[in-house]
Amino acid sequence: MPPVSLAQLALRTNLGKHELWERLHVRDLTESEAEAVAPELRREGATRPIHWHLVPGDRVLRRELHDAYGGSIQGGIIASSRFPDLFVFTDPERGARHGYDLYERLMPDGSYTYTGAGQEGDQAFLRGNKALLESAQRGQKIRLFRQEPRYVTYVGEFATGTPAYELRQIPDRNGNMRTGIIFKLIPVSADPTLLATADVSSAVATESAWTAPSSTDVVATGARELAAGRRISRREFELQRSFGEWLTRQGERVSVLSLPVDGTIITPDLYVSSRSWIVEAKRSVAREHVRTAIGQSLDYAHVARMHGYKAKPMILLPGAPTGSLTDLVRTNGIALAMQAGAGFSVLTPDAPLA
Template sequence: MPLPSNITQEHVRQAIRRFSVGHPHGFGPSSKYDLVYEGHRYPPQAILGIAGEIAHGSPLTPEDFSGGEAQTNAVLRRLGFVVESRSSSPRSPSWTLQPGERIKRKALHDAYGGSRQTGISPCARTPHVLVFTDPASGEQHGYFDRWDADGTFHYTGEGQRGDQQFTHGNDAILKHRETKRALRVFRGAGGMVEYLGEFVLDPDHPYSITEAPETGGGALRKVIVFHLQPAEPIQSLAGESTVRVIPLEAHATERTMAQPRFELIEVVRRESSLIQRYAAWLQIRGIQVQRLACSIAGAGPGREMFSDIYVPERQQLIEAKGVVTREAIRMAIGQLFDYRRFTPQGTRLAVLLPRFPGPDLEDLLKSVQIDCIWRRDEATFIDNADGGYVR
């Protein structure tokens, strides 16, 4: 059967997805050319054959059409895809970045390849997988990256909706040893990013499967959490501690992982809702609501602290908790004292809660000069500081 003439770009993209999950076909590996797509390399004739099967409805064989420049490569290029000769591939540039160095993401991809649009970016022309972690934006998509107590970095795989699969970037991380690619981890998602160092997948416990909400706080789905270990000791970042005021929309926060993950997700949702309601309450009164991002000198790469709410014009630093428990209140006290070092002298501290904490916990907060704010009903808030946080 000849190659169908109605093959489209979408047929080829579908073929790549099917090939990536093991779709059966009768084509062998390519020895001279690669189809390059989203940082991955594929055998051109096999992909075009599967695309022809999708377009026509019947499987194709290598005898149905020719590989190489004569037919396969010409069709793929006409459809807008990149086909490269293996022998003509440029020599890979040596890796020069050191942990703690910052670089524009565009310049990074210009030098080493890979997609600028994804959090996991396999490089087609260099032996690297570029991995980006950004707590300031990741949590809204269900990405809860964190450092574990044993020094392992737990990195959530890619895929914002539905159960995550071991395809594309996730597959690149899983098989990085097999494909001899280095995992290069960066803090940040766009603009300037900071190189944290080379990591490897934990050989004994490479990943775990857990649950997290879909993007925008949607339904729970299964996600892949990779366990990444530094390939060599990562030097602490040099320089002094710094603090930045950032928009409230950056929802990264410190979390305790003592509780089961599904409970943590529910607490995160409650806190996020509480923060947004309180922020809206202040903003309609003309009060600007922001947050603090504190980088600690010598604390190690990727370990930035984020406050929940900072009101510069009132010098108020507020930590929100989605539950009213002694454990949550004690954690809030510690966080507020930690953040206070980065604020002007005289900054007032408060805890934002979904309800009144009761006399005992209120006395605990008062004993360390921390005020309390809580929801009076669905639409209004009250405080124990003569209205200083709610007017």
């Protein structure tokens, strides 16, 4: 029989793990040892309000979780009349027959896309889906767990992102396509690496040759979705293509990196290996876009260096930003590439201002 962890004992007694450690001075117990000490500890815990006792990485029996906090032991989105938080359980591998594996994954931006409840027919905002959608306005914490047979691993506290959801086409258990609700969950206090799938956990960094994308890769709505779930506008797509072709004509070596990090894979827009530039493109010179690009380009360069690549951050824009933004980019050690007519101008951090 598996040992009983302090996390499990905390659920059984409503006493904190640190307090249990101070009393017992053990990290886990046999089931018989736990049964021997539990009655007295449980009597003391019963005099206290119910507290949240788990931290990310704690693995407990799902039955014990619901014994402590209430709610049904079945289902993926669970509310309880005994505890204010909302419990969400993810098991995309097991849910593949219901189409849950198509979009349920850790995203490069750190969010987690979660497929709503409903195994047949179009999913609707009823019961658990409604509760998850309205969790933010109620101030309700989302407790996300990774499900396995009998046990669950606590990933951490999440909240709905912006937008809170998207509607996508997914198959049901009979293979019929239906509308699915894909929630966007963002970590508040969590360890998202616990959500990594086996293929991502074992992935290695790769570099592949860049080729100019076909115009058929751009959809009529003005945006397309990348394999990693990231979206790119038509303007940004064309900007990347023009820059890549311009670099190639200049004799530069252009490639694409795939970089595993923290349970997901990030793919910078371009990697100019001959210059060590790692490029993040934005479709606008607006402050919002430039500020976002600064963080992304620095992150990409940092992760690339972790994998042994020489990497200098670069931002690609369709024009010149304002002077204050240009200065902000340069003071952060980031190169700036700006479209200028049929070509591009490049401003490196150490280049003198005109």
